[in-house]
Amino acid sequence: xxxxxxxxxxxxxxxxxxxxxxxxxxxxxxxxxxxxxxxxxxxxxxxxxxxxxxxxxxxxxxxxxxxxxxxxxxxxxxxxxxxxxxxxxxxxxxxxxxxxxxxxxxxxxxxxxxxxxxxxxxxxxxxxxxxxxxxxxxxxxxxxxxxxxx
Numbered sequence: 001x002x003x004x005x006x007x008x009x010x011x012x013x014x015x016x017x018x019x020x021x022x023x024x025x026x027x028x029x030x031x032x033x034x035x036x037x038x039x040x041x042x043x044x045x046x047x048x049x050x051x052x053x054x055x056x057x058x059x060x061x062x063x064x065x066x067x068x069x070x071x072x073x074x075x076x077x078x079x080x081x082x083x084x085x086x087x088x089x090x091x092x093x094x095x096x097x098x099x100x101x102x103x104x105x106x107x108x109x110x111x112x113x114x115x116x117x118x119x120x121x122x123x124x125x126x127x128x129x130x131x132x133x134x135x136x137x138x139x140x141x142x143x144x145x146x147x148x149x150x
Contacts, residue, residue, distance in 0.1 A: 061104070064097045 040046050053059055071077075071090075078090060095111075102109035126133040 061100060064093075064100055067093065068097060 050056070054062075076090075078087065078094075082090065099109050099111075108114050122133070122136065125136060
């Protein structure tokens with residue numbers, strides 16, 4: 001029987017596969033959030049919370065929606081007799097809520113920092129690729145004209 005196969009490099013991969021399998025046995029979770037490496041005294045409890053209550057993103061989204069509801073129902077808005085620290089806390093929360101909504105809807109929030117980056121990128125495009133800049137300019141103009149209030 002012939003022991004050769006059309007992909008001889010697979011023989012070279014076997015030791016790597018065995019090494020990875022061995023390593024994965026030591027660290028079975030390989031994802032965005034690794035509870036075993038988080039600063040927690042109770043990683044098993046953290047794992048159960050994620051399994052039962054949902055991902056951290058889902059939990060954060062629900063908390064944001066709930067707090068927005070409470071703020072709305074209580075009529076609390078920026079500058080409502082809040083202390084400077086409270087005003088800052090409310091501003092930070094509103095920014096977080098806006099950023100999370102933007103991520104969920106698939107766009108980048110229009111913060112001052114993001115706008116500066118956009119302007120810098122457009123300037124770079126104008127200087128380095130005038131044709132692409134012209135196309136982008138026209139696309140932006142068309143979008144802005146189409147979205148103007150009547």
